[in-house]
Amino acid sequence: MPAFPRCVACASVAWLLVAGSVRAVAAPVVIDDFATGRGHFNSPIDAGDHTTGFFVPTSSVTHDPSVGHNAPGSLKLVIDDDPAVNFRIDDPWRLQLLSGAGIPADNLSLASTGYIGYWLKTTAGDVNASIIVNDGAGMEQGHSRPVTPDGQWHLYEWNLESRQVSEAWNNYSGGNGVIDSPTVTINALQLWTAAVPREVDGTFWIDDVSHNPSGSLVPEPASLFVMALMGLLMARRRPGYASRQQRNRQRGGERQR
Numbered sequence: 001m002p003a004f005p006r007c008v009a010c011a012s013v014a015w016l017l018v019a020g021s022v023r024a025v026a027a028p029v030v031i032d033d034f035a036t037g038r039g040h041f042n043s044p045i046d047a048g049d050h051t052t053g054f055f056v057p058t059s060s061v062t063h064d065p066s067v068g069h070n071a072p073g074s075l076k077l078v079i080d081d082d083p084a085v086n087f088r089i090d091d092p093w094r095l096q097l098l099s100g101a102g103i104p105a106d107n108l109s110l111a112s113t114g115y116i117g118y119w120l121k122t123t124a125g126d127v128n129a130s131i132i133v134n135d136g137a138g139m140e141q142g143h144s145r146p147v148t149p150d151g152q153w154h155l156y157e158w159n160l161e162s163r164q165v166s167e168a169w170n171n172y173s174g175g176n177g178v179i180d181s182p183t184v185t186i187n188a189l190q191l192w193t194a195a196v197p198r199e200v201d202g203t204f205w206i207d208d209v210s211h212n213p214s215g216s217l218v219p220e221p222a223s224l225f226v227m228a229l230m231g232l233l234m235a236r237r238r239p240g241y242a243s244r245q246q247r248n249r250q251r252g253g254e255r256q257r
């Protein structure tokens, strides 16, 4: 195959691959970046119906203007466990941190496609992250994700498109373990401790509560590879293409003369 058609063929294949991967690299929508305040999360720390197990006066939810994931500003949680009250026998506490007071009309309506989630950092161990959404008349709860207690930002996200019951979601209240409405709203972020019979205190920072209707909240490595391949192919194609354009212009100029 001559050089030019081969380049065109390669570029076409790369373009088809890129077109197929655009869905995975679409930019997430940041719902709350906490740049200037607590965003939708301005309810008291004990406002959630299922919040229990810690001392409310010495626990807090505040805006931290100096700490952030992509940009300064995050939600800072301090939990002071009450050893005398556990939400289950061995599980020290549970926090249902309401978004828009848990009222669907006070939250953004989000297409029930792609992923929803948030970034969190802490050094507190034995904690799980979850999220609760209003899905039609019911509420669904994302499967618990073990929190990495290394003091670094980590993403915790849930697949809104999982259509298998109890695969990614559990019934929280009046739900059915699957997202089945065309849109959802965030009801709350949820943290709870794992089954450890001991006190768990901790400080947690949360940032960039986000939704990507087209896929994961982080670009998939395969998509990044395709983008890089596309760039390489276009770079290879450009010199020959430019010189042909130049020759055509010269020929045109010669004919005009």
Ligand SMILES: [Ca+2]
Binding pocket: 033, 034, 035, 067, 068, 069, 070, 071, 072, 073, 074, 207, 208
């Ligand atoms: Ca931020």
Ligand SMILES: [Ca+2]
Binding pocket: 053, 054, 081, 082, 083, 084, 085, 086, 087, 091, 092, 093
């Ligand atoms: Ca407790």
Ligand SMILES: [Ca+2]
Binding pocket: 135, 138, 140, 175, 176, 177, 178, 179, 180, 181
């Ligand atoms: Ca449902």
